[in-house]
């Protein structure tokens with residue numbers, strides 16, 4: 603117990619640890635280390651970002667997907683998913699509504715939908731750019747070619763989220779069908795950064811077959827890659843996927859890793875994700891208190907929210923909903939945090 607506490611102290615001081623020490627920090631974690639890391643992570647985050655949380659308006663613009671990830675509810679093979687795609691007009695009115703509410707970042711997230719060619723997606727990005735020149739535009743639309751990423755960047759996209767899902771090639775193969783490639787995913791992340799996007803990666807906590815040494819690989823990969831943003835949340839099973847009977851990830855380990863990530867990468871933009879809010883009551887607030895500094899309320903039209911079901915029981919109402927920003931403001935103010943009205947750009951250079 604003393605050994606693991608010493609490691610926690612060293613992590614807080616040095617913002618890194620050797621891999622074997624990170625492994626011990628994870629496998630031998632206890633309430634004492636968790637509390638210590640949480641307080642250190644939160645204090646560090648406060649020194650950098652203040653007691654403010656950045657908000658991003660999430661627009662889930664299509665649930666068509668050509669991929670077949672074993673964990674995901676909108677995988678191609680799920681015949682139960684009711685498919686939809688938003689029109690350009692619908693997307694623009696989401697942004698307009700969001701702008702009025704105070705959002706200055708819009709995240710266009712969707713499955714890998716071939717309907718959204720470069721031409722179509724660039725047109726949409728350019729229109730949003732025209733509509734709100736002072737907003738950041740984030741895309742989260744999966745793997746595309748280098749040329750496609752460049753064209754979208756030229757059209758006005760500033761940021762791109764593409765979780766690496768796991769930094770272990772063998773584990774990647776157990777979460778995805780043969781048609782998907784670990785090397786391609788990593789190449790796509792390098793392309794995004796090289797083009798000049800503020801780039802986000804991330805992984806699921808407690809995904810099937812994940813071990814502590816794989817999490818260490820994730821942490822090491824992220825520390826070396828230097829992402830501007832990191833998205834992590836618990837794996838949650840979806841009834842109509844091959845992983846329907848797999849155990850869910852826990853809030854406890856997710857919160858612990860949020861603290862570790864904050865301490866390893868002090869300036870990173872780190873959301874308290876919807877999955878964390880779904881797995882436990884007050885999960886998002888706990889995420890903020892553990893070192894997260896971003897929340898991404900849902901700005902999608904009400905009629906499609908239930909259709910973007912990546913996992914069972916995914917939240918989209920209450921303070922998850924962008925139109926109830928007041929509820930979010932209240933719940934954050936209860937824990938001593940305010941909402942920042944700004945683009946909230948990365949401080950990572």
Ligand code: 5AD
Nearest residue numbers: 673674765836837838839877912913
């Ligand atoms: N549980 C938790 N997260 C999931 N994602 C996809 N399916 C699930 C699930 N069942 C995450 C993936 C993806 C992001 C958009 O959502 O990490 O990158």
